[in-house]
Amino acid sequence: xxxxxxxxxxxxxxxxxxxxxxxxxxxxxxxxxxxxxxxxxxxxxxxxxxxxxxxxxxxxxxxxxxxxxxxxxx
Amino acid sequence: xxxxxxxxxxxxxxxxxxxxxxxxxxxxxxxxxxxxxxxxxxxxxxxxxxxxxxxxxxxxxxxxxxxxxxxxxxxxxxxxxxxxxxxxxxxxxxxxxxxxxxxxxxxxxxxxxxxxxxxxxxxxxxxxxxxxxxxxxxxxxxxxxxxxxxxxxxxxxxxxxxxxxxxxxxxxxxxxxxxxxxxxxxxxxxxxxxxxxxxxxxxxxxxxxxxxxxxxxxxxxxxxxxxxxxxxxxxxxxxxxxxxxxxxxxxxxxxxxxxxxxxxxxxxxxxxxxxxxxxxxxxxxxxxxxxxxxxxxxxxxxxxxxxxxxxxxxxxxxxxxxxxxxxxxxxxxxxxxxxxxxxxxxxxxxxxxxxxxxxxxxxxxxxxxxxxxxxxxxxxxxxxxxxxxxxxxxxxxxxxxxxxxxxxxxxxxxxxxxxxxxxxxxxxxxxxxxxxxxxxxxxxxxxxxxxxxxxxxxxxxxxxxxxxxxxxxxxxxxxxxxxxxxxxxxxxxxxxxxxxxxxxxxxxxxxxxxxxxxxxxxxxxxxxxxxxxxxxxxxxxxxxxxxxxxxxxxxxxxxxxxxxxxxxxxxxxxxxxxxxxxxxxxxxxxxxxxxxxxxxxxxxxxxxxxxxxxxxxxxxxxxxxxxxxxxxxxxxxxxxxxxxxxxxxxxxxxxxxxxxxxxxxxxxxxxxxxxxxxxxxxxxxxxxxxxxxxxxxxxxxxxxxxxxxxxxxxxxxxxxxxxxxxxxxxxxxxxxxxxxxxxxxxxxxxxxxxxxxxxxxxxxxxxxxxxxxxxxxxxxxxxxxxxxxxxxxxxxxxxxxxxxxxxxxxxxxxxxxxxxxxxxxxxxxxxxxxxxxxxxxxxxxxxxxxxxxxxxxxxxxxxxxxxxxxxxxxxxxxxxxxxxxxxxxxxxxx
Numbered sequence: 001x002x003x004x005x006x007x008x009x010x011x012x013x014x015x016x017x018x019x020x021x022x023x024x025x026x027x028x029x030x031x032x033x034x035x036x037x038x039x040x041x042x043x044x045x046x047x048x049x050x051x052x053x054x055x056x057x058x059x060x061x062x063x064x065x066x067x068x069x070x071x072x073x074x
Numbered sequence: 075x076x077x078x079x080x081x082x083x084x085x086x087x088x089x090x091x092x093x094x095x096x097x098x099x100x101x102x103x104x105x106x107x108x109x110x111x112x113x114x115x116x117x118x119x120x121x122x123x124x125x126x127x128x129x130x131x132x133x134x135x136x137x138x139x140x141x142x143x144x145x146x147x148x149x150x151x152x153x154x155x156x157x158x159x160x161x162x163x164x165x166x167x168x169x170x171x172x173x174x175x176x177x178x179x180x181x182x183x184x185x186x187x188x189x190x191x192x193x194x195x196x197x198x199x200x201x202x203x204x205x206x207x208x209x210x211x212x213x214x215x216x217x218x219x220x221x222x223x224x225x226x227x228x229x230x231x232x233x234x235x236x237x238x239x240x241x242x243x244x245x246x247x248x249x250x251x252x253x254x255x256x257x258x259x260x261x262x263x264x265x266x267x268x269x270x271x272x273x274x275x276x277x278x279x280x281x282x283x284x285x286x287x288x289x290x291x292x293x294x295x296x297x298x299x300x301x302x303x304x305x306x307x308x309x310x311x312x313x314x315x316x317x318x319x320x321x322x323x324x325x326x327x328x329x330x331x332x333x334x335x336x337x338x339x340x341x342x343x344x345x346x347x348x349x350x351x352x353x354x355x356x357x358x359x360x361x362x363x364x365x366x367x368x369x370x371x372x373x374x375x376x377x378x379x380x381x382x383x384x385x386x387x388x389x390x391x392x393x394x395x396x397x398x399x400x401x402x403x404x405x406x407x408x409x410x411x412x413x414x415x416x417x418x419x420x421x422x423x424x425x426x427x428x429x430x431x432x433x434x435x436x437x438x439x440x441x442x443x444x445x446x447x448x449x450x451x452x453x454x455x456x457x458x459x460x461x462x463x464x465x466x467x468x469x470x471x472x473x474x475x476x477x478x479x480x481x482x483x484x485x486x487x488x489x490x491x492x493x494x495x496x497x498x499x500x501x502x503x504x505x506x507x508x509x510x511x512x513x514x515x516x517x518x519x520x521x522x523x524x525x526x527x528x529x530x531x532x533x534x535x536x537x538x539x540x541x542x543x544x545x546x547x548x549x550x551x552x553x554x555x556x557x558x559x560x561x562x563x564x565x566x567x568x569x570x571x572x573x574x575x576x577x578x579x580x581x582x583x584x585x586x587x588x589x590x591x592x593x594x595x596x597x598x599x600x601x602x603x604x605x606x607x608x609x610x611x612x613x614x615x616x617x618x619x620x621x622x623x624x625x626x627x628x629x630x631x632x633x634x635x636x637x638x639x640x641x642x643x644x645x646x647x648x649x650x651x652x653x654x655x656x657x658x659x660x661x662x663x664x665x666x667x668x669x670x671x672x673x674x675x676x677x678x679x680x681x682x683x684x685x686x687x688x689x690x691x692x693x694x695x696x697x698x699x700x701x702x703x704x705x706x707x708x709x710x711x712x713x714x715x716x717x718x719x720x721x722x723x724x725x726x727x728x729x730x731x732x733x734x735x736x737x738x739x740x741x742x743x744x745x746x747x748x749x750x751x752x753x754x755x756x757x758x759x760x761x762x763x764x765x766x767x768x769x770x771x772x773x774x775x776x777x778x779x780x781x782x783x784x785x786x787x788x789x790x791x792x793x794x795x796x797x798x799x800x801x802x803x804x805x806x807x808x809x810x811x812x813x814x815x816x817x818x819x820x821x822x823x824x825x826x827x828x829x830x831x832x833x834x835x836x837x838x839x840x841x842x843x844x845x846x847x848x849x850x851x852x853x854x855x856x857x858x859x860x861x862x863x864x865x866x867x868x869x870x871x872x873x874x875x876x877x878x879x880x881x882x883x884x885x886x887x888x889x890x891x892x893x894x895x896x897x898x899x900x901x902x903x904x905x906x907x908x909x910x911x912x913x914x915x916x917x918x919x920x921x922x923x924x925x926x927x928x929x930x931x932x933x934x935x936x937x938x939x940x941x942x943x944x945x946x947x948x949x950x951x952x953x954x955x956x957x958x959x960x961x962x963x964x965x966x967x968x
Binding site: 017026060 | 133134136138139165166167168171312313315316319320323344345348352353354355357358361614617618619620621622623625726727728729730731733
């Protein structure tokens, strides 16, 4: 199962499902990462974590551990 | 009749700018007590009866973060007359997500499309009337930054409030979901408040526990609602919250094309800046450059210079306006032999006009020698002190001494008060007690070296007399400092030296006010930098860059800034924690950041190292203590993170990286002023009160059988209080019974709370060493060999305790202000003190053990503490019940 964490910098993927629950899941959704949306991975922070993605036309930072909750397909 | 307006919107949507524009100088009516998340309230400048409440910036009305809870409670329970929902037009999809929730609340709503001008500049076509139709409420285009459309917005808001017409969205979710919602609505019936029925029904569908509990549904109703939800979740293969969130975003996707005709997308300026600023390779170097610049400006140069100026001039003797007269004064000083550097040539001081010479030493030394030679010295010193150098007493004395051929050998003292040898090297001084509470000092002259003595004959004595220390007030445009002015004023009304009122006013009140105001210039410079970085959007990137390091210690990536600033001064350091949004991370940073040694702690380090190794000029000394401070922060972070109060998963770091923009000037300065004001009011009162209290303790006591102002600190209330207190420091080796100086180190620690550098000056006062400083060899040897019996363990423990314990009152006051909760404040104070106590205990006990002292009860305590610390550091993250959410509430309901 592919997650947002596995997407290489510079490519996009479509969200198929969100795993996890509670505050973290709700926060991910509230920020606009929902089923069917396209997420573009812009870059990795200088120290290797977190990553920066573009979703719904704005920039969002998300830790790799949190990105694992976002299941995607290319 | 008053109108209550709530201002809601995403973080960074321009809400603060709009709020400042609307309320202006009316300022804040007040922060809300008992709530750590700030809601601000002020009246509209155009109409006092309109009160605007600025809610915290939120993305959703979900029940998870404190900001969201505060906002939704205000909207649902307090029911303002109208909600202004400010929407960032450059980020519509996400902004309207909150809007879809607000229009369900059954309140009159006005949507403000902020920065719509940017969209139009981009070539997009915006049709607000279409959006207004879909949402069933007024939609106004505006620019909070430039002020256009703001009047229209307020007109619409006031009209909506008076009309009491709730927003009635036309658009709906997909049919299946709407059907489920209708069924829930039928089941809940009148248990749901009619005005906000739709919002409550959706919450029931989502299973929002807080709301379900509040509505008081019967068990049967709950069961039916749960059934509908479970069926729907099973069919959709998703949970109810996700279903609703998706439905909202689908709705928005449908809405946007209705009212916007987009132009082709271009690469934005923000993207272009970020390609460099958060670049994988350039990100860190740029971050370091920015931080070095902020530190340089606010700590190394401008900020400290401004604060030093305030302390040394405004709250010191005075200053030369525009520097007029300064150089003339300095020339006069050098010419008279009262200033300049030490120049030693051939065992004698260099030419008089380029040497430092304390003439008062020569004068008193010569008088002493004359007395030994049998010359009458009665009244001479008094006459000189009074400035009557031409009086008969003095003239007769000089003639008599000249006739007797008196020549004095006066020990030369450098500006630190140290004796030097003929090569200019500083000599050590030993101290022994005379058994009567005083000390005797002896300069140690090594073999092959000779102490530099000055030969003072009658002519040299006359030269010293003829060159009184110049008064800066005689040169240029001299402006006296506040203490000078107040002192003169007191003298004028007959309150002279020795009167306790004079001491209270000058050493208590004026010093207290000076301690507060002295920080303001530095804080201003710091906030000019930080508020700019915050408002323009760079701080969010700092968190992005530093997150990986800091989250391990329960801190935020933004914690780096407070720590860095604290190495200069803890007060602005603690103030700068304001930029950390997450409560738990902010509290943790506030609690630990003052463990980084500030510049006022450097004299303590210098005194300590002088006492330990006989020199304080080794390059590695200061870094060592900074390292200890940083280690203390890291250890505290890891330990505290595993306690009940800070526990929970690390808070999510799903954070918007806002578009870069230049801050609006007005809003920028209001932002700075707001922070300085909160420091002045909230921290100022504590600093002021505490300074007066310590003044009282150290100046009053029982002397000669009666209570009053005391001459010697040994008889003061401070000494009386510190005597029992000193028992606390028995295991640390710097207090308690068995020490010749049992309470003095405790008193030094207490006065260090006024300002850390007071530790050194209090020591000098207690040992009657006058105004010697931390660079005096006499101070080193008195401190090391006498006071603490030369115990290295006790010295290190004393240093560790003073560096790690609660900071000075100024910083304590700031912590109180930042915590905004008495219980959290006391928790922070207790933790810092306890941590310092444990660390210093371990240092002393392990040192004693290592140097062959026996195994005692306290050694055992030290091992137990070490074991407890290691356990807390390395045990896995414990699980606490009822902490499902990552949002950490106060440890004890505040």
